[in-house]
Amino acid sequence: MATEIDWRDSAQPPHERVEALLGEMTLAEKAGQLGSFWKTAEESADGEVAPAEDEMRALAEKWADATANGLGHLTRPFGTAPVDPAKGAAQLEETQREVMARGRLGIPAIAHEECLTGFTTFGATVYPTSLAWAATFDPALIERMGAAIGGDMRAVGVHQGLSPVMDVVRDYRWGRVEETMGEDPYLVGMTGTAYVRGLESAGIIATLKHFAGYSASRGARNHAPVPMGPREFADVILPPFEMAVRLGGTRSVMNSYADVDGMPAAADRELLTGILRDQWGFGGTVVSDYWSVAFLDKMHRVTSDRASSGAAALEAGIDVELPGTDAYGMLAAKVDSGELDEAVVDTAVRRVLLQKAELGLLDREPAVSAPNPEVDLDSAGNRALAAEIAQKSxxxxxxxxxxxxxxxxxxxxxxxxxxxxxxxxxxxxxxxxxxxxxxxxxxxxxxxxxxxxxxxxxxxxxxxxxxxxxxxxxxxxxxxxxxxxxxxxxxxxxxxxxxxxxxxxxxxxxxxxxxxxxxxxxxxxxxxxxxxxxxxxxxxxxxxxxxxxxxxxxxxxxxxxxxxxxxxxxxxxxxxxxxxxxxxxxxxxxxxxxxxxxxxxxxxxxxxxQGGFWMSNIDPTPLFPFGHGSSYTSFEYRDLEISEERIGVDGEVEVSVTVANSGERAGEDVVQLYLTDEVAQVTRPLRELTGYARVALEAGAERRLTFRLHADRTSFTGRGGKRIVEPGRFTVAVGHSSQDLPLEARFEIIGRTREITGERVLVTPVVG
The missing domain is CATH 3.40.50.1700 (Glycoside hydrolase family 3 C-terminal domain)
Structure with missing residues (x-):
């Protein structure tokens, strides 16, 4: 039943406005908020900017149908063909007003764009790739970049950015390695979370992708199945996403195309609802990767037809179908036939409408005009920031x-x-x-x-x-x-x-x-x-x-x-x-x-x-290891100290080290802290990055750093499938890379094995 408040009144609490609006909506209007449209230009028809573009062009002929009952998203109004900012902003506003006029309730759409190396539009700054961001080992710098990119996108009327890619590299042959932030979950999580904070600080809804497992495809082939067990999935693939949800405040997630052990992410309720929402507390929207809902019947063959794909994806937890309304255009029929509960539709619609309320799109005078359409998308400030990131990477x-x-x-x-x-x-x-x-x-x-x-x-x-x-x-x-x-x-x-x-x-x-x-x-x-x-x-x-x-x-x-x-x-x-x-x-x-x-x-x-064993003639030892990097000066580490020899299963140990610039010119080094679990109930990495700090020092200068390492940072998925902190002995090592570790110390965790069921410590703070 509709509440008494006016949902257009921005002074009212957003959740109450959404409930009032939901009570006024027909089933068709609800479904409309879960769809999208890609309004392509004629000149974009002679090449692909996304997979299955033939389907995009077919959907592009259905503008009147797609907008008759309202619309959730507008797909890439700036990123499909060349358009200058002012003209693009004017076109977007015109499209938004058309969406409002066509729907009975007059609700604008959320406009989303790609932003993997900056705002993907004509004349915008092209920053280094995500892999280069990670090479800086400087999250604060990446957060500044995210804020700059987000500011440019908001200036021309964009609301949501489809970035960052939180996938952890598992095979270097995969084509999208450049879009990732490397092979270490902690580095990916720290870097990606910083980018999320930057985008969100500018008012852009950041979208984590690809949730989850996409980067571990068999043979490194794009879209190929992922032969991965639940332990590797939980301990390597999921942590960066968890960091960005819990610590970054991201408001959107995009599913992976891949199927992991036979389960496509787009139909995986345990992943999209059980882990993402119930365990991590995510309250935003899940948007489909382009055509991934249709792929459930077209490629994965886990559903029999397009309508069933839509119902399966919605029930799993995908709120919005991108890039165009296809399977979700059949949701109302599924409800009418009794095959889909309307309450499932309502749950997704609430999430979409809440974000629209936050963006001012449910107000009496919706915010559809660009704040600054004359913005210079490749300003001197942007270029200076791009140069700084490039140099540091x-x-x-x-x-x-x-x-x-x-x-x-x-x-x-x-x-x-x-x-x-x-x-x-x-x-x-x-x-x-x-x-x-x-x-x-x-x-x-x-x-x-x-x-x-x-x-x-x-x-x-x-x-x-x-x-x-x-x-x-x-x-x-x-x-x-x-x-x-x-x-x-x-x-x-x-x-x-x-x-x-x-x-x-x-x-x-x-x-x-x-x-x-x-x-x-x-x-x-x-x-x-x-x-x-x-x-x-x-x-x-x-x-x-x-x-x-x-x-x-x-x-x-x-x-x-x-x-x-x-x-x-x-x-x-x-x-x-x-x-x-x-x-x-x-x-x-x-x-x-x-x-x-x-x-x-x-x-x-x-x-x-690892290498060095007699069992195979193939030695996987790399030429240059993870974390490696040289300089025109030299750095030395000394005086490693550990605050406690024993801690409890919920305790913390401080690891301190002095880093000195022993060369003749100023420079920057990345001090890296690695952890080794000496004996565990399942096989564990020989070592894993558990903390780092990029340090700038003048020639002859030194600095004392302290890493605060919580017992949670030793946790892993045990034999029972639960995340645990297990008592035992651990080695911490500090050095220049994963293989150049001149200093090490040991500590012990004592007590009974602790199962982690809720929030946990995800970061190793560094002070000094």
Whole structure:
């Protein structure tokens, strides 16, 4: 029964407004709030910006039907075709007013957009990829970026951002590694939660994806089944999502396409309701990944038809069907037939309407006008922030002293396919690669200086000879001779190799761009070998969305630099590292393998997953381990102290260490704390990251850090399937990477095994 209050009155409590509105709605109007529409432009019809775009175009013909009873979401009004901010904002407002006019109740829709490397729209700043965010080991910096991106989106009328990707990397061959924040759940959780806080602080609804297990597909194939047990799922895959829900305040979650052990996430009530809502207390909306509801019958074949898919997804906990109303357009019929309880519909509608109330979309004068349509989406402040992230994300993996390059270097050869192609710095979901690749005359839409331009600006007195050598992916060897000639005549050769991100096999990194192995794409390995044979000192610069196996030649390179698709300011940032203007401080969020085959897995493997055993001729030990990163200065650790030798199962121990800059210039280091459970009732990782801090120190300076390690941070899923803190002995180690750990200490947890049933300590605070 409707309450007495006016649901349009913004002075009333939001929950009461929602109940009043719900009481006035017909079943068809309720279902309308759970649907969406992708209003595509004609020029977007000649290429894909998402999977199954043929279905999108079919749904796009049903605008009148989709909006007759109201509409939940508008899909990507800025991210489908090039449009400047003011025009896009005007078009969005016009569309919103049309939605209001078509529906009896006059309720606008929530407009959502992608924001994986910044606001995915024409002319907006392209920040480094998520993998690069993680390489900074600097959550506060990523939170600032999230706030900047969110501010730009809200300025033009967008409400929700489909980011961040909280998936934990399990196989480097997977195309979407670039969208993740690495292979460690704690690093992913800390970085992603910071981004969520930034977006939400600007009024944007952050959307965690892909919940859950998507990144662990069999054979690293996009959308492939996930052969994972419940323990790995609980201890590796779920923690980052839990952190972002409990600590980040995210208001939306998007389901995974994958099926885990035969259960598609879109139909998994235990996951979407039992874990997410009942255990973690999530109160926001769950939105479907694009077409994932339809995939229940079309691909997974766990339902017999589209209407049944809609009912199954809604009952599992998916509130909104994206990107268009398809299966959810049949919900009313399912209710009328008695196959679906209307109360299930009401529950989802309440969640959607509550967010609309928070956004001002249920007010008497709904907030559909853009706050600042003339906003500069690639402002000087944005570019400075993009540059800072790029600089802090670049990892110096190895250096025999050739770097930094001398300012008066007589002759430098710059060769390779990522040396003078600005698109190679940008992620798959950047607007230039995601959409503008179909508009040959639009370029990148923003200035994106190449490495060649950056190096010439950085070293104006040097002669720089450029040769591409080979393309990124095509087997064209015709330019190798010219590259070899350039390298042979130079004092040093900068060899830039790596990826070009795109979609569904059109690139070497990105959604649907999975790799059969971890060799450099195309014939780039042949180029590297040919250049190394010249005898000229080679600085190998890898600009990529995943780590590639470099063991065949890294020991012959004078230096190795890794940049994970560093964004629009990436060329200048890499050039700054090469010149020494920037002292590199990035650390690896994924290991760099030695060999391209015999997939090494990640550093979190239990003992039998590590190298050094006689049982196999394949050694998975990486070339450069997780957490590795060098600098132009040096750092030393000393005086490790542990506050307690024994703590209870709900106690806390403090681990303190002094870090000193023992070199001759200022620099930044990432101090890493690892935990080893010496004996446990199930196999555990040999070590796992349990705390870290990025520290800036002047030459000769030092700093005392204290990590507050709670017993909850030792917890894991035990034999009974419950999360426990188990008594036993533990080793903590502090160092520069997961394999370079000069200091260690031991402590013991005593008492009876404790089962964790509610909230737990998810973070290891660092003070000092």
């Amino acid at each position: 670049i990892v110096l993996c190895a250096n025999d002293g050739v770097l930094p390059l001398a300012a008066d270097e007589p002759r430098i050869a710059l060769v390779g396919p990522t040396a003078d192609d600005p698109n190679t710095f940008l992620g798959c979901y950047s607007f230039p690669n995601h959409v503008l690749s179909r508009y040959a005359d639009r370029g990148t839409g923003i200035p994106v200086p190449s490495l060649l331009e950056g190096l010439r600006a950085e070293l104006p007195g040097a002669r720089i000879d450029y040769a591409q050598g080979v393309p990124v992916r095509e087997a064209d060897r015709s330019g190798i001779d010219a590259a070899v000639e350039a390298a042979r005549g130079a004092a040093v050769c900068v060899l830039a190799v790596g990826d070009l991100a795109s979609l569904f096999g059109r690139g070497t990194s990105g959604e649907g761009c999975d790799a059969p192995d971890l060799d450099l794409p195309g014939v780039q390995t042949e180029l590297v070998e040919a250049v190394l044979e010249t005898g000229t000192p080679v600085v190998l610069v890898v600009v990529s969305g995943r780590p590639y196996a470099l063991g065949a030649f890294a020991d012959r390179a004078a230096a190795v630099v890794q940049a994970f698709l560093p964004g629009e300011e990436g060329g200048a940032a890499i050039a700054g590292v090469l010149s020494g203007r920037v002292n590199p401080g990035g650390h690896l969020p994924v290991a760099i393998p030695r060999d391209p085959g015999g997939q090494p897995g990640t550093y979190l493997a239990p003992p039998l997953g």
